[in-house]
Amino acid sequence: MNSFDPGKIVVRGAHFIGGEYVDEGPQRIDVARPSDGVVYASVPVADGALIDRAVDNAWTAWRSSGWPRIAPRERARILRRFADLVAADVETLAPLEAIGSTRPIRDAAAWDVPYTAEGIRFYAEFADKLGGEVMSTDHDHLGMTIAEPYGVIGAIAPWNFPLVMASWKIAPALAAGNAVVLKPSEMTPFSVLRLAELALAAGVPKGIFNVVQGDGRTGDALVRHPRIGKVTFTGSTRTGAAIMAACAETGTKPVTLELGGKSPQVVFADAPRLDAVARRIAGAISGNAGQVCNAGSRLLVERSIADELSERIEQVFAELKPGATWARGTTLSPIISEPQASRIESIVQRTVAGGATLRYGGHRADGGKSGPFYWPTILSNVTQQSEAVREEVFGPVLTLQTFDAEDEALELAQHPEYGLAAGVHTADLGRALRFVRSIEAGTVWVNRYGRTSDFMIPTGGYKRSGIGKDLGRQAYEANLRFKSVLIDLRS
Numbered sequence: 117m118n119s120f121d122p123g124k125i126v127v128r129g130a131h132f133i134g135g136e137y138v139d140e141g142p143q144r145i146d147v148a149r150p151s152d153g154v155v156y157a158s159v160p161v162a163d164g165a166l167i168d169r170a171v172d173n174a175w176t177a178w179r180s181s182g183w184p185r186i187a188p189r190e191r192a193r194i195l196r197r198f199a200d201l202v203a204a205d206v207e208t209l210a211p212l213e214a215i216g217s218t219r220p221i222r223d224a225a226a227w228d229v230p231y232t233a234e235g236i237r238f239y240a241e242f243a244d245k246l247g248g249e250v251m252s253t254d255h256d257h258l259g260m261t262i263a264e265p266y267g268v269i270g271a272i273a274p275w276n277f278p279l280v281m282a283s284w285k286i287a288p289a290l291a292a293g294n295a296v297v298l299k300p301s302e303m304t305p306f307s308v309l310r311l312a313e314l315a316l317a318a319g320v321p322k323g324i325f326n327v328v329q330g331d332g333r334t335g336d337a338l339v340r341h342p343r344i345g346k347v348t349f350t351g352s353t354r355t356g357a358a359i360m361a362a363c364a365e366t367g368t369k370p371v372t373l374e375l376g377g378k379s380p381q382v383v384f385a386d387a388p389r390l391d392a393v394a395r396r397i398a399g400a401i402s403g404n405a406g407q408v409c410n411a412g413s414r415l416l417v418e419r420s421i422a423d424e425l426s427e428r429i430e431q432v433f434a435e436l437k438p439g440a441t442w443a444r445g446t447t448l449s450p451i452i453s454e455p456q457a458s459r460i461e462s463i464v465q466r467t468v469a470g471g472a473t474l475r476y477g478g479h480r481a482d483g484g485k486s487g488p489f490y491w492p493t494i495l496s497n498v499t500q501q502s503e504a505v506r507e508e509v510f511g512p513v514l515t516l517q518t519f520d521a522e523d524e525a526l527e528l529a530q531h532p533e534y535g536l537a538a539g540v541h542t543a544d545l546g547r548a549l550r551f552v553r554s555i556e557a558g559t560v561w562v563n564r565y566g567r568t569s570d571f572m573i574p575t576g577g578y579k580r581s582g583i584g585k586d587l588g589r590q591a592y593e594a595n596l597r598f599k600s601v602l603i604d605l606r607s
């Protein structure tokens with residue numbers, strides 16, 4: 117898709133409740149374009165009263181619209197139509213996604229929108245596949261489980277991939293027969309409104325897919341609402357912990373948490389095709405300017421190839437083109453906001469002050485004149501205690517540590533708190549599998565980094581990176597509760 121004029125994009129700053137736009141709320145939040153900081157719209161903030169209205173409405177729609185009770189094939193058919201409408205809407209959805217987020221238009225059109233559509237299609241296909249099971253019991257009884265939706269799912273999404281992250285929540289929830297109230301990030305509130313419109317156009321009943329706008333206060337009110345049957349959240353570990361506490365305080369609600377990470381990439385000297393490894397590692401920390409939960413932010417490399425690998429990574433970084441998300445040639449995304457860009461800068465400066473070597477980058481692109489663009493950075497001479505090794509930076513900052521032996525590599529790879537993903541690059545299958553078995557991470561990639569479009573492979577973290585899974589059969593099952601039934605056949 118070509119470049120577009122951001123001035124021509126019209127957005128609607130509102131909630132979407134009961135199939136209609138609702139522009140109410142005691143306050144408004146300005147929404148800025150990350151590429152140049154220009155405020156281009158605002159959204160109302162949903163307070164407790166509006167959350168009551170949205171959730172009560174969703175509950176009523178869930179009970180009266182027939183959504184959980186229609187033939188599962190029919191639900192699947194409606195959701196497939198929803199997926200088709202999303203795919204066909206790329207000319208509208210991609211600019212809407214690009215203007216207000218860090219997703220360059222080319223990526224939004226070629227990946228985010230089609231991937232969102234395909235994810236909806238994937239879960240549509242689940243709608244009639246998992247109804248429960250018959251259990252073996254003695255001959256006089258019939259034992260079984262019946263899979264049932266929760267009712268209203270409260271979904272809270274982050275800003276880094278607004279459409280994709282929201283669709284990971286919405287698609288399995290709807291396919292399983294639930295209603296959804298989604299709160300997008302206050303920084304990226306618009307593209308999911310279009311998704312809600314398209315769901316309605318596809319035949320998802322009014323009130324089954326709702327969007328409420330607001331910040332953390334809105335999210336907290338949503339989580340605490342008594343009619344919310346389950347919460348699914350993607351965002352920072354700190355917010356995830358607060359949400360878990362709120363779920364416990366207001367009804368021991370089940371919760372899926374997809375949280376932060378500090379993922380290692382381990383490269384042994386025998387890794388095949390070092391050039392390809394360098395591209396992979398560069399891509400895993402510079403894609404979306406490092407604003408990716410499973411960014412491969414800690415490079416652990418066997419000492420004998422460390423300099424050569426770093427040089428090759430630097431060459432890949434040097435090819436990147438920072439630019440506005442509406443320009444077709446952009447390959448280095450902006451940082452989401454000026455405060456986040458300053459935070460990245462400060463972490464790099466403090467890590468260097470603590471003894472690290474700035475091997476590459478360490479500054480804004482274009483000297484900072486063109487906005488919050490941070491040049492990919494490599495920090496070496498770091499330890500496990502260095503701030504940039506410990507903390508999730510959520511920017512294009514790669515730390516480089518060397519090792520001489522396999523045990524040492526594994527020890528460095530384990531993070532005391534996070535366990536979202538890990539990569540290992542080696543030609544030795546035994547070594548790769550030893551690493552897979554030992555590393556505490558929810559996903560391990562061998563001789564690649566990042567997921568493919570296989571929706572069956574779930575994603576989720578170990579330790580403080582989260583609880584439960586998005587994607588796969590697991591995410592569908594997480595939107596169902598299982599009722600056990602035992603029937604005495606003798607009477």
Ligand code: NAD
Nearest residue numbers: 273274275300301331332335336351352355374375376409
């Ligand atoms: P964040 O935690 O600041 O916000 C996420 C969402 O939670 C936003 O919609 C926000 O308004 C809302 N929120 C804030 N406080 C809340 C509260 N007390 N109760 C309810 N909702 C609240 O995260 P972010 O800055 O938007 O996203 C970046 C973070 O997300 C990073 O840590 C990243 O690793 C993580 N992330 C994880 C995954 C994953 O799959 N594990 C994917 C993407 C992003």
